[in-house]
Amino acid sequence: MLKGLYTAASAMITQQRRTEMLTNNIANANTPGYKEDQGSIRSFPEMLLSRIESDSFQTGSGSRSFSKQTPIGSLNTGVYMQELKPLFSQGDLQSTNEPTDIAISEKEVPVNEQTKDKAALFYAVRLGSGDIRYSRSSRFSLNENNELTINGNVVLSTAGRPIAVESGNFKVEEDGTVTENGRNLGAIDVRIALDTRNLAREGNDLYRTENGQELPSAAANPAVNYSLKQGMSERSNVDVTRDYTEMTTAYRSFEANQKVLQAYDKSMDKAANEIGKIV
Template structure:
């Protein structure tokens, strides 16, 4: 009985985490450049059930007993949410005519042969402590030093330095070169993650590498074809209709397992307090 109770409980916890993931996706449906999470639900390893029996054989004038096992079948012990994985497919580009809206438009991106997933492109930004992080947000702004930033973090050029402009009257070419009044101010550094399994979400539109290394630049990679679009923003790639449908399914699965749990609770209550009672 307890095995079924644990199985139902693990299913409820899994569906709760799935609901939290879908809620976060829907909440960020209008966040520029947001990449939705997808969850992988896995089952715990199956257990093989066998029936223990005893048998005997005649040996001369007597008999000898021995035990044997008869396979019954396998039983599953529950499920769990294995991982949350960002989906890095490109969102739709929307024109805003704002000079500080700068979006990456993917044309040809290599595919990882092991995972069969496309590589992902990011802007490289520097944190206050000097660490490098990556962002897909297309909403830029200027800080007090007139440096191009994403959420307050300086956007790096291909030479590893922040890009400083005089005002918002700057231009960005499709290769990412920033200029103002005919002066070249630097080229926005776009990095590529050839294996997206090495990229983890950090929050605040930032990503980091799992191994702590830096992503290579995509600017001179002959296998990558992209352009940088000024005055455009990349919308999130959240499919709201699908996520609402999955959320409804998650709620129903949670409620079904909750009823199973309640049924086990009643059975255990009766076994503990009623069966064997002396009247």
């Protein structure tokens, strides 16, 4: 009986985590460049049940006993949320006419042979600690030093330095080159993640690599074709309609397993307080 109780409880926990993931996706539906999470639900390894019995046989010197196993069948002990994996497909590009909105337009990127997923492009930014992180946000701003930043983190050039402008009248070419008043201020550094499984979300539109290695340059990869669009913002790739539908399904599954749990609770209460009652 307890096995069924644990199975229902694990399903409730899984659907709760799934609901939290979908809620976070919907909350970030209007966040520029946000990549929605997808969850992988897996079942626990099945257990093969066997009945162990004792038996004996006669020999010339007497009887000998031995144990034998009779297969009963397999038992599944529930499900769990294995991982959260961002979906790095490109969101729609929306015109804003704001010079500090700079979106990456992916034209051609290689496909990972193992995962069959497309590679992803990111801006390289530097934290206050000096660590390098990666962002897909298209919403830039200027700090107190007139340097291009994303959420307060300095955007790096291909030379590894910040890009400082004098005003908001700068221009960004499709290859990432930033110019102002005829001066070349550097090129925005775009990196490529050939295997997106190596990326971990840090929050605040930032990603890091799991192995600590920096992502390679996208401009130096002949298999990559992209352009930067100034005055355009990349919307999130969240499918709100689909996520609302999946959230409803998660709620219904949670309620169904909750009723199973309540039924087990009533059965255990009856067994403990009525069947086992000593009069």
